[in-house]
Amino acid sequence: MSASAPLSHRRPTPLREFLYGSPYYPEHWDAATRAGDPALFRAAGWNVIRMAEFAWDVLEPREGVFDFSLFDETIARMGAVGIRTILCTPTATPPRWLTRDHPEVLRIDADGRRQEHGSRQHASHFSPIFRDYSRKITRAMAEHYRDNPHVIGWQTDNEFHCHFREDYNAATETAWHAWLRARFGGDIASLNRAWGTAFWANTYERFEDVVLPRNWRPTYANPAHWLDYQRFLSDGVTAFQRDQVEILRAAQPRWFVTHNGCFGSIDFRGEFTRDLDFLGYDSYPLFDYDPLTRADGHAFNLDHTRAYSGHFLILEQQSGAGGQGNYFHDKPEPGEMRRMAWTSIARGADGLLFFRERSCRFGAEEYWEGILDHDNVPRRRYREAARLGAELARVGRELLGSTVRIAVGVAGADFAVQHGHEPISHGLPSPKNMAEVVHGAFFRAGHAVGVVHPADSLAGLKLYVVPHFAIFDPAWVPALEKFVHEGGTLVVGARTACRDLRSNVVPDTLPGCLRGLVGASVEEYGRQNKPERRPLALRIDGVDTDTPTTLWYEQLVPDAAAGTEVVARWTTRHLAGSPAITRRALGRGQVLYVGAYLTREFTEAALMPLLARLGALPAPISTTPGVEVVERVHADGRLLRVLINHRDEAVRIPPPANARRELLADRALSADELLELEPNGIAIVA
Numbered sequence: 001m002s003a004s005a006p007l008s009h010r011r012p013t014p015l016r017e018f019l020y021g022s023p024y025y026p027e028h029w030d031a032a033t034r035a036g037d038p039a040l041f042r043a044a045g046w047n048v049i050r051m052a053e054f055a056w057d058v059l060e061p062r063e064g065v066f067d068f069s070l071f072d073e074t075i076a077r078m079g080a081v082g083i084r085t086i087l088c089t090p091t092a093t094p095p096r097w098l099t100r101d102h103p104e105v106l107r108i109d110a111d112g113r114r115q116e117h118g119s120r121q122h123a124s125h126f127s128p129i130f131r132d133y134s135r136k137i138t139r140a141m142a143e144h145y146r147d148n149p150h151v152i153g154w155q156t157d158n159e160f161h162c163h164f165r166e167d168y169n170a171a172t173e174t175a176w177h178a179w180l181r182a183r184f185g186g187d188i189a190s191l192n193r194a195w196g197t198a199f200w201a202n203t204y205e206r207f208e209d210v211v212l213p214r215n216w217r218p219t220y221a222n223p224a225h226w227l228d229y230q231r232f233l234s235d236g237v238t239a240f241q242r243d244q245v246e247i248l249r250a251a252q253p254r255w256f257v258t259h260n261g262c263f264g265s266i267d268f269r270g271e272f273t274r275d276l277d278f279l280g281y282d283s284y285p286l287f288d289y290d291p292l293t294r295a296d297g298h299a300f301n302l303d304h305t306r307a308y309s310g311h312f313l314i315l316e317q318q319s320g321a322g323g324q325g326n327y328f329h330d331k332p333e334p335g336e337m338r339r340m341a342w343t344s345i346a347r348g349a350d351g352l353l354f355f356r357e358r359s360c361r362f363g364a365e366e367y368w369e370g371i372l373d374h375d376n377v378p379r380r381r382y383r384e385a386a387r388l389g390a391e392l393a394r395v396g397r398e399l400l401g402s403t404v405r406i407a408v409g410v411a412g413a414d415f416a417v418q419h420g421h422e423p424i425s426h427g428l429p430s431p432k433n434m435a436e437v438v439h440g441a442f443f444r445a446g447h448a449v450g451v452v453h454p455a456d457s458l459a460g461l462k463l464y465v466v467p468h469f470a471i472f473d474p475a476w477v478p479a480l481e482k483f484v485h486e487g488g489t490l491v492v493g494a495r496t497a498c499r500d501l502r503s504n505v506v507p508d509t510l511p512g513c514l515r516g517l518v519g520a521s522v523e524e525y526g527r528q529n530k531p532e533r534r535p536l537a538l539r540i541d542g543v544d545t546d547t548p549t550t551l552w553y554e555q556l557v558p559d560a561a562a563g564t565e566v567v568a569r570w571t572t573r574h575l576a577g578s579p580a581i582t583r584r585a586l587g588r589g590q591v592l593y594v595g596a597y598l599t600r601e602f603t604e605a606a607l608m609p610l611l612a613r614l615g616a617l618p619a620p621i622s623t624t625p626g627v628e629v630v631e632r633v634h635a636d637g638r639l640l641r642v643l644i645n646h647r648d649e650a651v652r653i654p655p656p657a658n659a660r661r662e663l664l665a666d667r668a669l670s671a672d673e674l675l676e677l678e679p680n681g682i683a684i685v686a
Helices: 037-043 069-080 096-101 128-145 170-183 188-195 223-251 294-309 336-346 380-399 415-424 431-444 474-485 512-518 600-613
Strands: 019-023 048-051 084-088 151-155 256-258 280-283 312-318 349-355 403-405 408-411 449-452 463-466 489-493 520-528 536-540 547-549 551-558 565-570 579-586 589-594 627-633 639-645 651-653 675-677 682-685
Touching: 019 312, 019 380, 037 069, 048 069, 048 349, 069 084, 128 223, 170 223, 188 223, 223 256, 223 415, 280 294, 280 349, 294 312, 294 336, 294 431, 294 449, 312 336, 336 349, 336 380, 336 627, 336 639, 336 682, 408 431, 415 431, 431 449, 431 600, 474 489, 474 512, 474 579, 474 589, 489 512, 489 600, 512 520, 512 579, 512 589, 520 579, 536 579, 536 600, 547 551, 547 600, 551 565, 551 579, 565 600, 589 600, 639 675, 675 682
Parallel strands: 019 048, 019 349, 048 084, 084 151, 151 256, 280 312, 312 349, 408 449, 408 463, 463 489, 489 589
Antiparallel strands: 403 627, 520 551, 536 547, 536 565, 565 579, 579 589, 627 639, 639 682, 651 675
């Protein structure tokens, strides 16, 4: 396998069977405990397990001495009952003999502290020594399992950059200088110009003089310097992963290769993901402690992951409460574990593995619950998993090959936009945070909303919202203009396009490269630090109430030559009477520029009503509060709708238009009946 289709939120995985199972840890259990596992998990519908991501010490107990016997036995026993295996390169946890004999492979944090053995992710991806050992263990495993019929794919490492993404190792510094030399064509003057090093006497004479940036050492870092460091970290982990991918593909081309995450300082729309067949994602909704907002955040995180490259494999789906150190999640209530799993599936998962098979009795995650409890007794979570397994056996193949259909797109999933925000945030929420806020408003209102990268196809969208992308690539503008000409509505939020791809402020009148498309310019802008002291509000034309704003304001000037009109004006203080929101008609569509931050309150009270007045708000696909509807469409037009009840009580709702069959119960639907969804209930209609 190899990734061939362009990265897009609409790209399905090439999987031909819906994969269902769990990570499995034979190294944690004795033979007696493991004895009944194949039959027990096969009875619950498992057809796959994932193994070995933390087992390097078992696989290579001494340098150059390999022992695959435990995993050979496990793969064979599981394979005998129809459960296949995804193996992992075990490089997230190097064995003690490696870190003891080569302490120089250990990462160094920004305070100069060396990371120590005893946890995970403590070795540097930039260390030539560690990369060599990584290739050796990967090659040994690949060659050993190349002809094993039960091994179907691989996960590289485990959750790159989960706990620790920065790296100040000596080898990292050497790699940094080489990376800079390549990036700037060996011309240090180009670096100085790009970074604006004339500020604070930061000019460099040699690449070897360029330090690894440390924010607040002693004060603010140069934003351009910091952003290139994030790009460097991404390229480093991409190269580290590529070593493994090339070895695995050479050993057995039929294997798929994926990675689980997704965490910071990795460009998931770049070469990292193009080296894979598809992305994997680890879904833990219970990190949101508020059950009233959990559905919103879960949906956004899945949509944001899908925006990187398309549909994905859930390699870890929360099955119980998770607990480490100083936290312990809520316990999923009856039906909630299955409902969260179906949400992941509905929004783009073409396979799902519950983390984990049973709760471990030792180590840092001994209170991270699995499908089975510590005493190995099957209880409610096992029965719920078995119910889901039976459902997927019936309908899993129906979902494969389909993609999530959305009408409202929220811009997101861009590496430079997000990481460029970090060193110069002005105390404002990040682009990802704001995308989640806007996404949540449309999600709660029942709209078919998703996240779409600006370089992706906007086909099928009726509305596209760019919340607050301070960094904006001019190359995105022509596609946005085409989208509007063809009938789409584009909403651009304040502060968009004020900085370039180096994270330097643009010299143009704002909104920079978007000014021509928007048909308006920014006369004045400012931060609202204490909005209760100096309240600002705007009023939409034709509405007799004001909407207060927080965080940021912009005073706009419409371009009369472009036919731009004012659709909302400021009503308070020195801004009173001046334009706050503009509208430009273009082709069959329109562009709105909003001179305020799209907070939840503002989006719900002002933006969505304005869009409705302009006829630009798509019809919702769910009209029942607390019931999520997700549409999955096949290339031939076949449509599946997944209905998910997030409420604590049962609901009775009419089935979607043209629904003829409910697939989970495998029964026909009559035109006048009501669908009943139990608390946390699911229905799939076709």
